[in-house]
Amino acid sequence: MAQSAARGASDVTPLRSTPSIPAASAALNGIRVLDLTRVRSGPTCVRQFADWGADVIKIEAPVDTAQFGGPRSGPDFQNLHRNKRSLTLDLKSKAGIEAFRKLADTADVVVENFRPDVKTRLGIDYETLSQTNPGLVYASISGFGQDGPYAKRPGFDQIAQGMGGLMSITGKPGEGPMRVGIPLADLTAGLFAAQGILIALMERQRSGKGQWIQTSLLQAQVFMLDFQAARYLMDGDIPKQAGNNHPTSIPTGVFRTADGYMNLAVTGNNIWTRFAETMGRADWLEDDRFATAPARSENRDALGAEIEEITLTRTTAEWVDLFNQAGVPAGEINNIEQVFQNPQVQHLGLAQPVTSQERGDTHLVGQPIVMSRTPSTIAAPPPTAGQHAEEVLGELGYSAAEIADMKRDGAI
CATH class of the missing domain: 3.30.1540.10 (formyl-coa transferase, domain 3)
Structure with missing residues (x-):
C-alpha cells in the first residue's frame, strides 16, 4: 500500500529518500515511527522498529536534561536508543506543537508512555492526531491502564512485579517476596506494544485505518504469569514460592x-x-x-x-x-561475563559492535531473531539530542530561516 493511502491522506510529505543514518534492516523500510517515550518500556517497544529498519525519530526536550536511569553515555541509554534520529521539540510551545503535528501527519506510528492525561493536555492524543491522519497507529504504554481506578498511579517495574503476582512466586519459601533480576514488566509491556503495533499495521492494509493500541506494565505482568495464572483461574490453586525448584516438574x-x-x-x-x-x-x-x-x-x-x-x-x-x-x-x-564468553552465544552474534558517539568502539545486545533475507543490525549509535533537527524539519518543508527562528525561540 502506498504511504499516502496507508496514512489516509493524499498530500502527506514523503518519507526521506536519502537517510542520514544507514537502515538497520530492509524489513520495515517505509515505516515512520515517532518516539515520545522515556525510561524503559516505551524505548523497548520503539527499539523493535528502529532495529528492523523503520525511520524512527526520537522526540526530545530542547534542554537535554538527565535521562531517568542514567546519562546518554550510560549502557542503558546506549542499548535502548540505537538506530534512531533525534529531533528536539518543546511540546509546550506553539511552534513545537505545530511542528510535531506536521510530523505526525507523515507518520505511520506514534508511541508514548506518558501518564494517561499528559498527551491529552498537550493536544497530541490519538483522537486529535487521527483527525488529520486517520491511518495513524498510536500506541500508549502506562503503568496500570489508560482508565480505571489505578490509571493515575505512577508506574514502575518493581511495583508491577509485586502487584502482578510475580514476586509472590519468586524466591525461596519462607524468605519473603523477591523481584526477578530484570525489569520484566517494563520489557514485556514494550514488546507487547510492539506486537500490537505490527498487528494494527497488518490490519491497516485491509481497512486503511489506524487505531489506538494500549497496554500497561500491570497487564503485561499478569499475562506473563501464564501457567501459574491458569492454575488459579481453572483450579483455584494459588501458587507459592518454590525457590529454584520447578513448581510442577520434579526434579x-x-x-x-x-x-x-x-x-x-x-x-x-x-x-x-x-x-x-x-x-x-x-x-x-x-x-x-x-x-x-x-x-x-x-x-x-x-x-x-x-x-x-x-x-x-x-x-x-x-x-x-x-x-x-x-x-x-x-x-x-x-554469570553475565560467562554468558557472552559462551561459544553458542558468540556463534549467535548477540553482542554486536557499534561506535558510540559518547563511548567510542563498544558492543550492544543485538536482536534475538534471525531473518534469512532482512536481518537486523546495529547500523547507527544513539543520536545526540537534536542531532537531526535540521534534517527532519527540512523534510517537512521548513526553511533554514524558520529553523533558525525556532532555535532562537527555544522551540527546538
Missing part, C-alpha cells in the same frame, strides 16, 4: 556439583528414565517414592537430597556433558 531445579551448580530439567517419564539410568540409580524407577510424577512431587525433598549426593561427585562440565549425551536437559549457570 527440575538447581543442584550442586563438585565445583559449583547446574540446572537440570527432568520432565516426563521418558526423560526421568534416562536421568535415573545416567545417575546410576535405575532403582529409583521402581521406588514407590519416585516412580511416578505425583510421587516425586510429594517426595521432592528426599529425591533432591539423594540426587545431590551424586551430583557432588563430578564437576558441572562433566555432568552437563553426560546428561546432554543421554538426552537429559542440563546446563551450567553462568
Whole structure:
C-alpha cells in the first residue's frame, strides 16, 4: 500500500529518500515511527522498529536534561536508543506543537508512555492526531491502564512485579517476596506494544485505518504469569514460592556439583528414565517414592537430597556433558561475563559492535531473531539530542530561516 493511502491522506510529505543514518534492516523500510517515550518500556517497544529498519525519530526536550536511569553515555541509554534520529521539540510551545503535528501527519506510528492525561493536555492524543491522519497507529504504554481506578498511579517495574503476582512466586519459601533480576514488566509491556503495533499495521492494509493500541506494565505482568495464572483461574490453586525448584516438574531445579551448580530439567517419564539410568540409580524407577510424577512431587525433598549426593561427585562440565549425551536437559549457570564468553552465544552474534558517539568502539545486545533475507543490525549509535533537527524539519518543508527562528525561540 502506498504511504499516502496507508496514512489516509493524499498530500502527506514523503518519507526521506536519502537517510542520514544507514537502515538497520530492509524489513520495515517505509515505516515512520515517532518516539515520545522515556525510561524503559516505551524505548523497548520503539527499539523493535528502529532495529528492523523503520525511520524512527526520537522526540526530545530542547534542554537535554538527565535521562531517568542514567546519562546518554550510560549502557542503558546506549542499548535502548540505537538506530534512531533525534529531533528536539518543546511540546509546550506553539511552534513545537505545530511542528510535531506536521510530523505526525507523515507518520505511520506514534508511541508514548506518558501518564494517561499528559498527551491529552498537550493536544497530541490519538483522537486529535487521527483527525488529520486517520491511518495513524498510536500506541500508549502506562503503568496500570489508560482508565480505571489505578490509571493515575505512577508506574514502575518493581511495583508491577509485586502487584502482578510475580514476586509472590519468586524466591525461596519462607524468605519473603523477591523481584526477578530484570525489569520484566517494563520489557514485556514494550514488546507487547510492539506486537500490537505490527498487528494494527497488518490490519491497516485491509481497512486503511489506524487505531489506538494500549497496554500497561500491570497487564503485561499478569499475562506473563501464564501457567501459574491458569492454575488459579481453572483450579483455584494459588501458587507459592518454590525457590529454584520447578513448581510442577520434579526434579527440575538447581543442584550442586563438585565445583559449583547446574540446572537440570527432568520432565516426563521418558526423560526421568534416562536421568535415573545416567545417575546410576535405575532403582529409583521402581521406588514407590519416585516412580511416578505425583510421587516425586510429594517426595521432592528426599529425591533432591539423594540426587545431590551424586551430583557432588563430578564437576558441572562433566555432568552437563553426560546428561546432554543421554538426552537429559542440563546446563551450567553462568554469570553475565560467562554468558557472552559462551561459544553458542558468540556463534549467535548477540553482542554486536557499534561506535558510540559518547563511548567510542563498544558492543550492544543485538536482536534475538534471525531473518534469512532482512536481518537486523546495529547500523547507527544513539543520536545526540537534536542531532537531526535540521534534517527532519527540512523534510517537512521548513526553511533554514524558520529553523533558525525556532532555535532562537527555544522551540527546538
